[in-house]
Amino acid sequence: MAPGTTARPPPVPTYTPLVIDTATPAGFLSLGQPTARRLAIRSLERGGRASLLVHGPAGSGKAAFVDDLLALHFCDASITADRPCNACRGCRDARARSHPDLVIGSPEAWREDRSSGESIVAAARRWLLAAAGAPVTADRRIVLIEQADQASEQIQNALLKVLEEPTDRHTFILVADEPSNLLPTIRSRCQPLRIGAVPLSELVAHLMNERRLPQDQADALARIADGMAGTAAAYAEDHELLTWRRRVQSELLSLIERNRADRFGSVRDLLDETARAARPVADVMDEEVRTPASAQRRAATMIVEVWLALTRDLVVAAAGRSELAPARELVPGMEEIARRAGLEALLRAARRLEQVHAGLRENAAPRLALEAAMLDWPFLTPDERR
Secondary structure, three states, X not given: OOOOOOOOOOOOOOOOOOOOOOOOOOOOOOOOOHHHHHHHHXXXXXXXXXXXXXXXXXXXXXXXXXXXXXXXXXXXXXXXXXXXXXXOHHHHHHHOOOOOOEEEXXXXXXXXXXXXXXXXXXXXXHHHHHHXXXXXXXXXXXXXXXXXXXXXXXXXXXXXXXXXXXXXXXXXXXXXXXXXXXXXXXXXXXXXXXOOOOOHHHHHHHHHHXXXXXXXXXXXXXXXXXXXXXXXXXXXXXXXXXXXXXXXXXXXXXXXOOOHHHHHHHHHHHHHHHHOOOOOOHHHHOOOOOOHHHHHHHHHHHHHHHHHHHHHHHHHHHOOOHHHOHHHHOOOOXXXXXXXXXXXXXXXXXXXXXXXXHHHHOOOOHHHHHHHHHHOOOOOOHHHHO
């Protein structure tokens, strides 16, 4: 970042459940995911006893799909094929996440809700015990656990005891970015529902029909989002978020020609300014930011994800296929930069960024993680390393 300037963080939209009205069509409202839809409906037809694990990368649309699951289970329609109708009180309350038989928890919530002197493990166990109450109006109580993959092993063991003894009164829905961070015994007791990218043509059509975007803009956003419905929706709703992405990527490209001192100074600016705005990012992040520490980690993760996408596009450009790189829509002249940086150096940077991204999920120190990534960010000449 140029001396004397600071990064202006994007305004981060708060996740707002979809408001439905009489014009809302019946059925799932999230995009794509035909396999996950089929498995969810089959589970309900078999009595809804199975615990469900909704997983996929941030920005894939997990929150919107969970809304569909809640409406599917709480819908008042007696025939499964008619669910969710999106017109009844059950569907409305489900999508607003205000249904009396919906209980929502997460590691961050348990940390915040601890009593004085209580450990987060004790708070989680207390919450699980309270969640075991009888349903009030529905046939079953839905226990939704967000960010389940961020729970400690002790908390996961407490959850496992509950999943090992399913009842006729409860259905558990776990949400995770990285299912591999869950205990194998938990994964084995859940029906996995993977949420991933949707076909670009479907995403472009959605952006044109629902967001009223012109075709060229819809196509550009779908490519930049790499088919991730939540990411594309966030960019469509908040143009400042797209501006922020362009600014971060341009700054990272400029650092290829600058020394380590400038790079570390840029880390401080990017991280500090982005962290000030690190609140819930709609469906892009699929999580809630509650504490300063989690805000710092979220800011670092946002930067790394944009950085990694840029690096992969540079790898594609260095291989002579820049037309396949979505970042070319935001960053002019990337072919020349990729050529000068070199394919080997870019691949090394991509590997380091993947390690940093994983480390942040394991609570690595945000600033140190970004500085470590800077060490493997290409230098155009050896002299620039100083």
